[in-house]
Amino acid sequence: DTGxxxxxxxxxxxRGQNVTFRCDPISEHNRLYWxxxxxxxxxxxxxxxxxxxQLEKSRLLSDRFSAERPKGSFSTLxxxxxEQGDSAMYLCASSRGLLYEQYFGPGxxxxxx
Amino acid sequence: QQQVKQxxxxxxxxxxxxxxxxCAYENTAFDYFPWxxxxxxxxxxxxxxxxxxxxxxxxxxxxxxFNKSAKQFSLxxxxxxxxxxxxxxxxxxxxxxxxxDGLTFGKGxxxxxxx
Numbered sequence: 001d002t003g004x005x006x007x008x009x010x011x012x013x014x015r016g017q018n019v020t021f022r023c024d025p026i027s028e029h030n031r032l033y034w035x036x037x038x039x040x041x042x043x044x045x046x047x048x049x050x051x052x053x054q055l056e057k058s059r060l061l062s063d064r065f066s067a068e069r070p071k072g073s074f075s076t077l078x079x080x081x082x083e084q085g086d087s088a089m090y091l092c093a094s095s096r097g098l099l100y101e102q103y104f105g106p107g108x109x110x111x112x113x
Numbered sequence: 114q115q116q117v118k119q120x121x122x123x124x125x126x127x128x129x130x131x132x133x134x135x136c137a138y139e140n141t142a143f144d145y146f147p148w149x150x151x152x153x154x155x156x157x158x159x160x161x162x163x164x165x166x167x168x169x170x171x172x173x174x175x176x177x178x179f180n181k182s183a184k185q186f187s188l189x190x191x192x193x194x195x196x197x198x199x200x201x202x203x204x205x206x207x208x209x210x211x212x213x214d215g216l217t218f219g220k221g222x223x224x225x226x227x228x
Contacts, residue, residue, distance in 0.1 A: 031214070035215075041221070042219055042220050042221050043218050045217065046215075048214055056215065091157070101147065101162060102147075102159070102216065104156035104157045104159075106154075107156050
């Protein structure tokens with residue numbers, strides 16, 4: 001396994017702009033998760049997919065956030081009209097399925113100025 | 114409502130000593146409890162995990178102790194080394210129960226191992 005990869009690793013954007021992040025899970029992992037981590041805190045669950053179906057969304061995922069996994073492989077997380085409060089590390093994780101461990105990628109650090 | 118409470122917030126241990134980090138949970142539906150290690154600028158890395166049908170699990174220098182009645186679990190790092198200096202997170206979820214598959218994390222413990 002090559003591990004979970006995320007791009008870009010860092011993103012600086014101005015308030016009000018839209019940003020999109022990409023996550024490539026470990027091959028053959030059918031579950032993919034998005035988390036957000038702010039400085040000094042543990043990751044907070046945002047949403048997850050089983051194959052291409054989005055099965056759960058946290059209340060943290062406002063309507064400015066949208067996630068897709070169109071072919072059950074990579075996923076994208078888009079934030080529209082970014083706000084300074086969106087500044088955080090956005091983490092992606094994948095697993096083989098229910099009852100299997102989640103493996104995290106290196107994250108995308110978003111800074112909104 | 115913080116569903117997983119982790120302590121201490123920071124911990125300093127001498128090289129060769131035992132590092133102990135504790136977590137308590139509120140949701141009795143939780144049935145999966147992993148521990149993650151995170152270095153600055155990196156994503157969390159899975160260390161060890163336990164399910165509530167056992168009270169202890171050991172992998173190398175890392176041991177999880179689980180007390181279902183007290184709703185508590187802890188991580189013990191034996192023979193702590195400077196390379197263990199990192200932030201450690203406990204987490205919980207209830208995939209078997211059909212509830213949320215997303216992990217609920219504690220706030221983390223910043224561990225420093227002094228040489």
